[in-house]
Amino acid sequence: MGREKNEGSESWRGKHYSFYNHKECEFFPCHKTDHPDEFNCLFCYCPLYALKDKCGGNFKYTEKGIKDCSSCMVPHKKDNYGYIMSKYGEIIEVTKLDGEQDEQD
Ligand code: SF4
Numbered sequence: 001m002g003r004e005k006n007e008g009s010e011s012w013r014g015k016h017y018s019f020y021n022h023k024e025c026e027f028f029p030c031h032k033t034d035h036p037d038e039f040n041c042l043f044c045y046c047p048l049y050a051l052k053d054k055c056g057g058n059f060k061y062t063e064k065g066i067k068d069c070s071s072c073m074v075p076h077k078k079d080n081y082g083y084i085m086s087k088y089g090e091i092i093e094v095t096k097l098d099g100e101q102d103e104q105d
Contacts, residue, residue: 010082012081012082012085013081018040018042018081019040019042019078019081020040020041020042021036021037021038021039021040021041022041023036025041028041029076030044031070031071031072031073031076033073033076038077038078039076039078040075040076040077040078040080040081041076042075042081043075043076043084044075046069046072046074046075047075047084047087047088047091048074048075048084048087048091049067049069050091050094050095051087051090051091051094052067054090055074055087056074056083056087057069057072057074057075058071058072058073058074059071059072
């Protein structure tokens with residue numbers, strides 16, 4: 001994939017694929033910000049949610065054990081595209097089938 005070639009580089013900066021600002025969204029901005037023009041909507045549903053406490057974001061766990069990301073701006077900061085993409089190796093690991101399921105496919 002083309003994006004993998006850019007992993008670890010900063011070539012994503014200034015590219016349209018790395019930033020999407022959707023001010024027409026009924027929820028914009030879904031997190032409080034002083035910089036609405038820099039608010040990235042690309043990772044609206046954070047791909048790092050599945051990493052539990054290893055996402056690197058500003059989360060807390062509720063009493064019921066649900067991860068609450070309401071105070072986190074990590075996926076919405078324009079400069080964090082490279083960080084989010086750098087975590088995909090970990091996402092692949094947590095979503096891999098285990099050996100038993102592999103044999104059934
Ligand atoms: S705390 Fe932030 S980085 Fe972590 S999963 Fe939630 S929104 Fe994503």
